[in-house]
Amino acid sequence: MSRLKIAVQKSGRLNQGSIQLLKDCGIVIDNGKDQLKAPARNFPLEILFLRNADIPQYLEDGVADAAIIGENVLIEKPNKAEVVQKLGFSRCRLSLAVPKNVDYAGAEYFEGKKIATSYPYTLQTFLDKKGIKAEIHVISGSVEIAPNIGLADGICDIVSSGSTLFKNGLKEVETLLKSEAVLAKSQKISAEADEILQKLLFRIRAVLEAQNTKYILMNVPNDKIEEVSALLPVLKSPTIMPLKQKGWSSLHTVIKEDTFWEVIDKLKAAGAEGILTIPIGKVVL
Structure with missing residues (x-):
């Protein structure tokens, strides 16, 4: 069975963030102390634990199909590896x-x-x-x-x-x-390994989207629903559920972290009350 060989930093700033990202993607890794190679239990992936400075060469030679690495390292040691996703940690x-x-x-x-x-x-x-x-x-x-x-x-x-x-x-x-940390792939990656990489990338993007998104619930007077809904940058449209109190509804939606406070202020001014936020695990678009 074909496996995606992905290189990560053996120790240092990127190691913990890289392993946590893979765990957030639902990937269980069987790695013991001082292992330089570790398979995933539930995904066709194998991790190579390497010195940070060596990873670009492993990518160029095709020994590693992909890597989680600092963008600065790729810039310092130019090669033909392609950055496919910025990961947002180790800035x-x-x-x-x-x-x-x-x-x-x-x-x-x-x-x-x-x-x-x-x-x-x-x-x-x-x-x-x-x-x-x-x-x-x-x-x-x-x-x-x-x-x-x-x-x-x-x-x-x-x-x-x-x-x-x-x-x-x-x-x-x-x-x-x-x-920041990026996911990069080798130009020598096989078609089979690239197919696995795309599946991993799908999971990573769902995790990253969730990290910048909050689920919010609020109580809104029925005559203010249209006004409040117009303020919401939602995936499609908000969910609206009637409350026991006559003339009021509960409105559920998602909101981007970087616009959260700006939008919340506008929602309150438009008549929304009892605004609650809930963390999101994954967002699959």
Whole structure:
């Protein structure tokens, strides 16, 4: 039986989010401690636990059919893998940072300076676009310490909250790119594996849609139903159920998380009362 081979980060920022996403898709994974390969119990899928930096090559060689990986890693190691879905977790940015006491006026500061980074390709691309000549020192880890030990004048590294920069006496001054976890597929994926990937993608999109959606219930005077319904960005149309109290109905629908408060204010102004929200597990469109 054909299986989809999907690579995920062995350890680090993306590992937990990747495994949780697959579990949210109803996929049960039999993985023990220190396993580098684990099959799914109820879906034709096999997980390869790999070093983050190695995943792009596995995709390019076709050893992995697909991967959950940081978009920044694919950009740093360009290959022919195709991003098929952004996943919305492990958001971060690749930024330049300098010591806090530096009077920074712009990217020209880095002219003739030394920059420590684990992302030389992305950094060089940025510098070339700006017409800046700088010396790049490639470091595989603990980049933040470089300015403190005199190795570099600044760094280029992944930033999430910025707390690591702060602890090391650095400040963020330029954002080169924004990144998040993505689902990518190899150009060498077989037709059978691609068919399985599309089934997985269907589940992933249902999970992602639910994460940005709330189910809401509200009581509405019957003479306000049309006005309230017109305010609702629903999948098709709201469900309306009569209440015991004469002249009132219960209206049920879904609403996007990013417009929630704006819409709620309008609903209240239009006469809706007793508004309740319920989390949604999946949204199958």
